[in-house]
Amino acid sequence: MSGPRDLFAEVETDPAPHWPDVRAWLQANPQTLLDDRSLLEEIGLKPHGRNVVEFGAAALTRLEAVVTRESDARKQIEAVARANFAAQTQTHVASLDLLEARNHSDLARRLDACAQGRFGLAGAAIAIEKPGGVPFGWRALEPGGVDGLLGDHGLTWLGPNFAGLDLFGANEDQVQSVALIRMAPIFGGGAAQIEVTGVRHAICAFGSPDPEGFTPSMGCELVAFIARVVERTAERWPILT
Template sequence: MTTTPGKPELDRKLRERVLARPDIILDDSDMMKALIAANDKTMGGNIVDLRGIAMERLEDRLDRLEDTHRSVIAAAYENLAGTNQIHRAIIRMMDGDEFETFLRDLGGEVADILGVDSMHLVLETTQDESDPAVRRLGDVLRVVDPGFISAYMDGYRTSPARQVILRQIEAGTEEMYGEKAEHTCSEACLRLDFGPGRLPGMLLMGSEDPQQFTPQQGTDLLGFFAGVFERTMRRWLS
């Protein structure tokens, strides 16, 4: 093998391999950096290597692009997992063949599937809370006066009412959460429309995790769940 005087001889097999597969070096970012650094040394310190600067900038952009790519993929997987979770909860919710079973499942297996610590159906009504049906479903059902749901969800805001509200709270109210009130640190409020002539309702999900429900999160999946739930309830109320 012919070599240039004064320069180290490259191993013949290694040289042949590099010439046959130059992509080995091109695809190796650390090796490319080493080659560029070696080239800079031969050029001296008084020469500005515009090509090297451009490559550094392209490398930074590539790193940012890869980070974005990973974030998009992670968000897609998270959204898919959330969609599957909502679908499983809806299927389980629709298994109930009696109204009481339907509501008990809501506070049991449906809540477990959704990963919440508590779930309650809040109904505005003039019915007496001492009614036997209300007492039997006391773990899940909350009966309140007309106007309560709007006040609970919207407070003093003048903006249009939203179907789903996610928020962090210092603690839940005993009226809604009972013995779990003190440990409830975030909640999801789902407004329910049962049709013309009927008072509204609300699904209330509570969590001990303050990060489970925050205002920055999307509400599309919970809005879909609320839509299916209120249509199912209309069947029971008809």
């Protein structure tokens, strides 16, 4: 009669036993493992009498890994929340500063200063289509220029800077990505007013020194809010020619 297989004897001849064989042998000889307390302790298991094995160490290790992952995720969420709160606060303060502008030129200067000082951008600019006067400090666009940049019905465009934009003056070389927001201010009477609707097509542009500062997948609520403040503030005064 042949007795049970001696797996340890087989290991001596085959240095790489297969796990199905090892598993089957342990199932057939469980007491051998339970009696080897030193081996159980080495693999993180704690024996408690006959046929009882505590998996506390292994379970605790898994639990600690879960807690660590949850803690890291919570820290990331908290960091994003703090960054969003700080950005919103800076946006509100910048809006108050823009509302104190005295004229169109002062508005453009304040916008550029806020973009650099409060948001760490390379600059910001206001561009408006001709015909009609272009305030000092604003950029002039040819008729249809806004649609050319944003599309016929586009409201915003976020992405890398591109050749020919040329809205940021001396800081143009620093701009790696841009956010462009459509505006349609209605200026008060005078020769600058367009006869039919009174609307002048314009854009509010923000330039970042970071290639990932503005990307197509990014939300643009804050810069759009700033653009709306610029748009409404600019309507206070007629454009002088």
